[in-house]
Amino acid sequence: MAQYLAELDGVFVALADPTRRGVIRRLGRGPTSVSDLAREFPMTLPSFMKHLRTLEANGLIRTAKSGRVRTCVLNRERLAVLDDWLAEQRRVWEERTDRLEDFLTDTRENRP
Known part of the structure; x- marks a missing residue:
């Protein structure tokens, strides 16, 4: 787990800069030379x-x-590390909002 978190931290650090995100965006269209990039x-x-x-x-x-x-x-x-983390966060927050919805529904139904 510690290795996974260290890898995730490294990906976030690398993507924190707009220039590096621009490089990733450009390379998404295909390989290129350093000088052209x-x-x-x-x-x-x-x-x-x-x-x-x-x-x-x-x-x-x-x-x-x-x-x-x-x-x-x-x-x-390598982007799969980020995708996995985002999927987990999405799942956690969906569960939380589902529990909140259940709580609010139960509260309304139990009012006199």
Whole structure:
């Protein structure tokens, strides 16, 4: 469980920044080179590379070098950690609202 929570925390940290979310959004359309990807963001290449390292360290993207070109690919499977957590939260809150609805219905029915 601790490993799962650490992985989840890492994914949230990686997605907390709008630049990194933009990278994920762009890579959702398909792989691209670092240089092409960096052109889409208004910052220096070294600053942009820090964002890529954060995404890669948390398993959200993979990079591969072929000659002088480094290509980034979205790791869609890693997003499953986030999807699982959101599904669990959705289930918990639906149960809570169902209990609240039951409570309110019982309270109304038991009024004199």
